[in-house]
């Protein structure tokens with residue numbers, strides 16, 4: 220049903236029409252979205268009033284918005300009333316009870332990715348109580364961070380333990396009204412990560428969602444906020460190369476980064492949600508808003524992403540370069556195989572003087588996939604001495620796939636330098652034959668050629684992530700050639 | 702070592718190989734000469750297993766095996782090497798990495814243990830020194846930005862590391878300066894052995910001054926028109942190809 224967008228008036232008056240009284244203690248809410256649901260989520264999480272008000276404001280704004288249609292992606296209409304917006308962290312209900320119950324195909328993939336045995340169970344969603352490993356690891360990890368004064372916790376914990384920090388920074392980079400999906404997320408976000416690195420502190424280790432206690436189920440509307448105070452620096456790794464079990468089709472996350480004077484934030488993502496099968500059935504719709512603000516002088520924000528999963532990826536990690544001398548970077552590898560659709564890129568907004576940005580995007584399309592790069596470089600009138608370099612390359616495998624690039628440049632300061640390079644190439648039969656003639660298998664040859672193509676991005680990834688990413692790429696492109 | 706009988710092949714729907722017969726014994730060096738576009742590169746690429754070339758007839762036996770039944774990578778592991786006329790660039794793929802992968806694929810197929818990075822490095826460094834190549838070529842992308850002559854040297858380097866039973870060298874001498882030609886010839890000669898065969902596709906006698914062939918063949922219009930000993934190459938150099946074709950018409 221609901222193939223047309225619900226009428227705003229209708230929605231507004233429909234408040235509570237389902238007539239349910241939300242049972243705060245129940246495990247999950249029935250499908251549907253109205254102010255009652257938003258309120259119930261907030262109560263269920265025992266949030267302070269400011270946050271409830273914030274959510275409701277976002278929700279009311281969302282009702283006035285329309286799903287964006289400008290991206291080069293196609294999907295059947297999403298029925299927002301058919302989704303359940305809250306479910307408590309699952310324990311065991313229909314999760315596999317042991318590794319023996321997990322789909323052997325999934326296990327074979329883990330094997331290929333080189334995931335340690337004891338991790339496979341956790342990733343496959345085996346009931347948590349059957350997994351014994353990570354608790355002690357996570358504990359020592361936490362102690363070390365606490366010593367350095369770094370706050371790294373779930374978003375819910377941050378709301379409870381550091382409400383003043385949350386209130387101060389939440390929504391200051393991605394305002395709730397920013398876009399349709401950000402507004403939806405602001406109204407109903409379930410959980411996510413919070414990081415605060417105090418002034419002058421260099422975070423002693425790479426922070427990874429992987430080690431966050433209770434990361435088992437962050438849900439489909441994730442919210443992440445990372446703040447690096449003056450002179451602080453932090454490297455954050457999101458995601459995991461292993462395909463994660465997830466029943467939710469729609470994901471709409473928001474990530475906000477704030478870097479004050481001389482602070483540095485490096486944010487690396489490996490996204491490998493279920494892409495749907497080889498006929499394009501199923502798969503996650505991933506509509507993400509990621510933005511970082513270099514709020515202080517000489518601040519630096521660097522995004523690195525390897526996107527291989529999801530049926531639809533809609534994602535533009537961006538940098539707002541406010542502080543004079545601040546630096547923004549975006550390094551991206553986006554792979555789309557079979558019927559995947561990826562529409563991704565970045566925005567670099569130069570506001571301060573002598574701000575600098577670098578964009579390196581590598582798109583790989585195979586099968587019937589469509590891969591789109593969409594970028595905006597905007598230099599505002601005060602940004603004298605701003606510089607941007609953009610390199611945007613597409614690699615096509617086979618003849619059924621497509622690659623598009625939409626680079627937009629708006630320069631309103633004559634003093635700025637903007638450079639753009641772009642290329643599209645087909646994985647050469649010649650290159651492949653050359654490798655085969657040397658005795659290298661087709662699979663290894665494709666991996667080599669693709670990794671070579673992505674080299675400029677992989678070298679930005681933290682060391683061990685880079686190796687995993689390379690493996691992931693080869694698994695994602697399996698069967699694409701030969 | 703290699704026995705080609707009545708080999709026919711189409712490229713893009715056009716008949717290019719029109720019944721090639723050629724026999725190369727172990728330990729021999731053969732030279733194939735012939736006009737541009739006659740199908741020499743097509744022949745060696747068909748032998749190496751290029752898939753988009755359609756074989757329409759004939760047979761090839763290589764070292765006792767049915768060559769045409771094997772996929773390209775297996776032919777390579779079995780000891781067939783093709784030095785390309787136009788070596789392709791593979792940006793970002795480390796030159797040494799590809800070669801190590803190639804060597805280990807071959808060793809694995811032969812049931813030998815893989816060489817580790819350390820062994821490989823000392824092996825390849827020795828070969829590079831022999832070929833007068835700077836070590837910086839190790840870490841560059843495969844043929845990425847190499848000059849024409851550097852690409853050809855790199856092909857010979859790969860050949861020396863892989864030690865094939867049968868090397869097909871497609872105009873490896875073209876575009877080389879005199880010194881490079883001598884180095885390439887030295888590389889080829891170093892591989893000459895009783896259990897190996899080498900087929901040189903070339904347009905010039907000057908390579909044959911350094912690498913003396915046992916047999917010389919004239920390739921024209923998709924087949925071998927005439928065969929002889931090394932003196933045939935000298936004759937071709939002096940008279941060109943027309944006299945042969947006229948002879949055929951007559």
Ligand SMILES: Nc1ncnc2c1ncn2[C@@H]1O[C@H](COP(=O)(O)OP(=O)(O)OP(=O)(O)O)[C@@H](O)[C@H]1O
Nearest residue numbers: 712713717735736737738739740741742743744786
């Ligand atoms: N992919 C292709 N599509 C169409 N024609 C092709 C293709 N590849 C080769 N040919 C044609 O096949 C014929 C033989 O080419 P080949 O490269 O084998 O010649 P060659 O004897 O090696 O010439 P040269 O001495 O110039 O290297 C030529 O006419 C060439 O144009």
Ligand SMILES: [Mg+2]
Nearest residue numbers: 741742743786
């Ligand atoms: Mg040729």
